Amino acid sequence: QCPWGTPNTTSISCSLADVMSEQLAKELQLEEENAAFPEVVAVAEGPFITGENVDTSSDLMLAQMLQMEFDREYDAQLRREEKKINGDSKVSISFENYRKLHPYDSDSSEDEVDWQDTRHDPYRADKPTTTPRKGFIGKGKDITTKHDEVVCGRKNTARMENFAPEFQVGDGIGMDLKLSNQVFNALKQHAYSEERRSARLHEKKEHSTAEKAVDPKTRLLLYKMVNSGMLETITGCISTGKESVVFHAYGGKSATEDKAIPPECAIKVFKTTLNEFKNRDKYIKDDYRFKDRFSKLNPRKIIRMWAEKEMHNLTRMQNAGIPCPQVVILKKHVLVMSFIGQDQVPAPKLKDVTLSSEDMKKAYYQVLNMMQQLYKECNLVHADLSEYNMLWHDGKVWLIDVSQSVEPTHPHGLEFLFRDCRNVSQFFQKVGVAEALNERQLFNAVSGFNITADNEVDFQAEIEALEKMNEDHVQNHGKKLSMFSSDGDPPIYDE
Ligand code: ADP
Numbered sequence: 001q002c003p004w005g006t007p008n009t010t011s012i013s014c015s016l017a018d019v020m021s022e023q024l025a026k027e028l029q030l031e032e033e034n035a036a037f038p039e040v041v042a043v044a045e046g047p048f049i050t051g052e053n054v055d056t057s058s059d060l061m062l063a064q065m066l067q068m069e070f071d072r073e074y075d076a077q078l079r080r081e082e083k084k085i086n087g088d089s090k091v092s093i094s095f096e097n098y099r100k101l102h103p104y105d106s107d108s109s110e111d112e113v114d115w116q117d118t119r120h121d122p123y124r125a126d127k128p129t130t131t132p133r134k135g136f137i138g139k140g141k142d143i144t145t146k147h148d149e150v151v152c153g154r155k156n157t158a159r160m161e162n163f164a165p166e167f168q169v170g171d172g173i174g175m176d177l178k179l180s181n182q183v184f185n186a187l188k189q190h191a192y193s194e195e196r197r198s199a200r201l202h203e204k205k206e207h208s209t210a211e212k213a214v215d216p217k218t219r220l221l222l223y224k225m226v227n228s229g230m231l232e233t234i235t236g237c238i239s240t241g242k243e244s245v246v247f248h249a250y251g252g253k254s255a256t257e258d259k260a261i262p263p264e265c266a267i268k269v270f271k272t273t274l275n276e277f278k279n280r281d282k283y284i285k286d287d288y289r290f291k292d293r294f295s296k297l298n299p300r301k302i303i304r305m306w307a308e309k310e311m312h313n314l315t316r317m318q319n320a321g322i323p324c325p326q327v328v329i330l331k332k333h334v335l336v337m338s339f340i341g342q343d344q345v346p347a348p349k350l351k352d353v354t355l356s357s358e359d360m361k362k363a364y365y366q367v368l369n370m371m372q373q374l375y376k377e378c379n380l381v382h383a384d385l386s387e388y389n390m391l392w393h394d395g396k397v398w399l400i401d402v403s404q405s406v407e408p409t410h411p412h413g414l415e416f417l418f419r420d421c422r423n424v425s426q427f428f429q430k431v432g433v434a435e436a437l438n439e440r441q442l443f444n445a446v447s448g449f450n451i452t453a454d455n456e457v458d459f460q461a462e463i464e465a466l467e468k469m470n471e472d473h474v475q476n477h478g479k480k481l482s483m484f485s486s487d488g489d490p491p492i493y494d495e
C-alpha cells in the first residue's frame with residue numbers, strides 16, 4: 001500500500017443538529033487537546049518514565065521540549081511588545097498572565113526583575129457586546145437581524161479583538177474583513193482552548209509546589225538526565241517535604257568512565273517556592289562561605305545555593321568517611337545522590353526502626369562518633385540532626401539532609417550544635433540507651449569545649465558568649481581571616 005495513496009474515506013453519518021452543536025465542537029476540541037497535551041492534565045500523577053515506554057516517552061519529551069522552545073520564543077516576543085508599549089512610562093502594563101511560561105529560573109538577566117502580579121488586569125477588555133437578545137436592530141424595513149451576513153462578518157472580525165492579546169489575529173481587525181460565523185466560531189474555540197491551556201500551565205506552575213508534582217522546567221531537567229542515559233528510570237516519589245521533593249531513580253551509565261553512577265539514586269529537588277526558605281535565611285546569610293554571594297542574588301538563585309550547599313557538605317562528609325549519600329551530580333536546584341536503601345525502598349529513619357538494645361547502643365556510639373567527626377574533620381555542624389534525618393541501613397546510621405549545615409564559626413553555629421545535641425540525647429535516652437550523655441556533656445564531647453554550667457540556661461548563655469567572642473574576633477580581624485580561609489580547619493575561638 002502506497003503511503004501517499006488516498007486514505008479510505010469512511011464517512012461518518014451524523015445529523016445536522018450534531019454538526020451545528022457548539023457543545024459537540026467543544027467536546028471534540030477538548031478531546032483533541034487532551035490527546036495533544038496529556039501531560040499537562042496528568043502532570044501530578046505517578047512515575048515519569050518507565051522502562052516499558054521509553055520510545056513514546058522520548059517522543060513526548062521531544063514534543064515537550066519543542067513546545068517549551070516555542071513558548072520561550074513566544075514569551076520573548078511578548079516581552080518585546082510589553083517593552084514597546086510601556087516604554088519609559090512609570091505605570092506599566094504587564095503581559096505576565098499571557099506568558100506561556102513564567103520567567104521561572106531562566107538564566108537570562110531580564111528575568112532577574114520580579115514580575116508584577118496582574119491577575120486582574122484592569123486594562124483587559126470587557127466581555128464583547130453582542131447583538132441584543134431580541135436578535136435584531138432597527139425599525140421597519142431597515143431592520144437588520146443578527147443573521148445579516150455583512151454586519152455579522154464585520155462584527156465577528158471586531159470581536160476577535162476580545163481574544164487574549166497572545167492570540168495571533170493578523171491584520172484582520174484593521175481591514176474590512178468579514179468572517180463567516182463558522183470561521184469565527186472555529187477561531188473562537190481555538191482561542192479559548194489556547195487560553196485554557198495557558199491558564200492550566202500557569203495554574204500548574206503556581207500550585208506545583210504545593211503538590212507532589214514538580215514544575216515543567218524541573219521535569220525537563222529530569223527528563224534530560226534520563227535522556228542522556230545518566231539515569232535509567234525515575235520510578236517515583238519517596239518524600240515530599242516543605243522544602244524538597246525526593247525521587248527514586250535507577251542509575252544509568254556515566255559519561256565519564258571514572259565515576260560510576262550508583263545502581264540506585266535519590267533525586268532531591270529543592271522546591272522553588274520562596275516562602276519556606278525565607279525562615280532559613282539565617283543558615284546561609286551568615287555563612288561566610290556564601291556571604292559575598294548572598295546579597296547579590298535573587299531568590300531563585302538562593303534556592304540553588306541550598307542544593308549547592310548540600311552537595312558541598314555531603315562531599316566533606318564523604319571525604320571524612322561518614323556514612324552519607326554520595327553526590328552524583330548537581331543541576332540547578334536538583335541534586336542527584338546515591339540512594340540509601342534497596343529495591344526502591346528507602347532505609348527507615350531512626351525514629352521508625354525497631355532495634356535491639358544492642359544495636360541501639362551501637363547506633364548511639366556511632367552517632368556520637370559521627371558528630372565529632374563532622375565537627376572536627378568536616379568543620380561542620382549538622383544543624384538539623386535528629387532521628388528524622390538519620391537512616392538505619394546496612395547495620396549502621398547514615399546522615400542525610402545537610403543543606404542547612406554550617407561551619408561552627410557561623411554566628412549561631414554553636415547554638416545549632418547544642419540543639420542537635422539536645423535532639424540526639426533526648427532520643428537515645430528515650431529509647432533506653434543508658435550510656436547516652438546528656439545534652440551538655442554531649443556538646444562538650446563534640447566541640448571540645450569545657451563548659452561547666454550545670455543547668456540549661458547558664459549553658460546556653462555561655463554558648464552565646466562564645467559566639468559573641470568569635471564575632472568580635474571576626475570584626476577585628478576582617479572576614480578573610482586565616483581561620484576562615486582554609487576550608488576544613490577547626491575554628492579558633494580564643495586569641
Ligand atoms: P527534607 O528537607 O525534606 O527533610 P531530606 O533530605 O531529609 O529532605 O529528605 C526527605 C526524605 O527523603 C528523607 O527523610 C528520606 O526518607 C528520603 N531520602 C532523602 N535522601 C535520601 C537518600 N539519599 N536515600 C534514601 N532516602 C532518602
Ligand code: MN
Pocket residue numbers: 388389401
Ligand atoms: Mn529531612
